[in-house]
Amino acid sequence: MSSFKSGTNRKIGFHSSVLLRLLASIVFLPCLFIITKKGGYHFLALVDIVIVIGMWEFYSMMEAKGIRPYKGIGIFCALALSWYMFFRNGMYANLFLTLALLAIMCMELTRKDGKKAVYHISTTIFGVIYVAFLASHLVMLREFPTSVNLSYSYGSLFVFLAFVVTWSGDTSAYIVGMFAGKRPLLPRVSEKKTIEGAMGGIFFSLVGAIVSRYTFASFLETWQAIAIGLIAAIVGQLGDLVESMIKRDAEIKDASATIPGHGGVLDRFDSLLFTAPLIYYFLKFVVF
Numbered sequence: 001m002s003s004f005k006s007g008t009n010r011k012i013g014f015h016s017s018v019l020l021r022l023l024a025s026i027v028f029l030p031c032l033f034i035i036t037k038k039g040g041y042h043f044l045a046l047v048d049i050v051i052v053i054g055m056w057e058f059y060s061m062m063e064a065k066g067i068r069p070y071k072g073i074g075i076f077c078a079l080a081l082s083w084y085m086f087f088r089n090g091m092y093a094n095l096f097l098t099l100a101l102l103a104i105m106c107m108e109l110t111r112k113d114g115k116k117a118v119y120h121i122s123t124t125i126f127g128v129i130y131v132a133f134l135a136s137h138l139v140m141l142r143e144f145p146t147s148v149n150l151s152y153s154y155g156s157l158f159v160f161l162a163f164v165v166t167w168s169g170d171t172s173a174y175i176v177g178m179f180a181g182k183r184p185l186l187p188r189v190s191e192k193k194t195i196e197g198a199m200g201g202i203f204f205s206l207v208g209a210i211v212s213r214y215t216f217a218s219f220l221e222t223w224q225a226i227a228i229g230l231i232a233a234i235v236g237q238l239g240d241l242v243e244s245m246i247k248r249d250a251e252i253k254d255a256s257a258t259i260p261g262h263g264g265v266l267d268r269f270d271s272l273l274f275t276a277p278l279i280y281y282f283l284k285f286v287v288f
């Protein structure tokens with residue numbers, strides 16, 4: 001009887017979660033589509049919103065562990081980095097990261113309590129790299145046509161491709177794992193993620209990549225679409241696991257409750273933080 005109730009509660013919880021996700025997507029996706037199509041400062045502003053909330057979530061998780069990152073200077077460096085990559089399309093990003101690191105280390109000198117200085121410094125700069133540097137590759141994807149003499153409208157197609165292959169795998173891994181998942185994938189990081197869910201994610205990322213190739217991403221050859229699908233499937237799930245590892249270490253379930261049904265911004269964009277940079281470099285060095 002108890003197992004029956006447990007199974008029933010699980011199904012109710014699943015359906016409620018899916019409904020919330022669906023409602024949030026109905027509101028969120030059209031806005032995302034319109035802003036991505038516009039590009040320019042509109043898309044930069046959207047990515048900056050993701051960066052600011054994501055940085056705040058990450059630093060809040062670190063504070064739950066007793067670490068005190070420099071939220072203000074970290075978020076300032078993150079925004080400045082995204083703008084720098086927007087105007088320079090990624091050029092001299094190493095120089096900016098060096099200056100940000102030096103600034104954060106100098107800020108530690110002003111703290112009265114010098115204990116755990118390395119923790120405070122490294123956590124602050126890691127937040128900039130993990131959230132802002134990786135997320136800024138979405139801006140670089142959108143602006144990529146300006147560096148290879150393509151029509152600016154191609155940039156929205158590059159970003160849409162990243163969205164489709166990443167989130168088709170992400171969503172299908174969740175659904176397949178919920179209904180058919182039996183064998184845990186990496187239980188010390190996340191008990192809910194399963195091998196069956198991971199395989200479902202790989203399959204549907206490939207499907208998403210191939211469908212994209214024959215609809216809006218005709219600039220790809222079939223083998224290139226398959227390669228991007230595999231990259232997104234594998235690396236996207238690694239991004240999901242990395243965020244799960246960070247949350248587990250901080251002993252929290254979700255990064256926040258910013259997006260109904262999805263959790264926080266990091267919960268929704270964790271996979272994309274890993275896939276967007278690799279898709280960008282694949283397009284840059286292989287396709288174009």
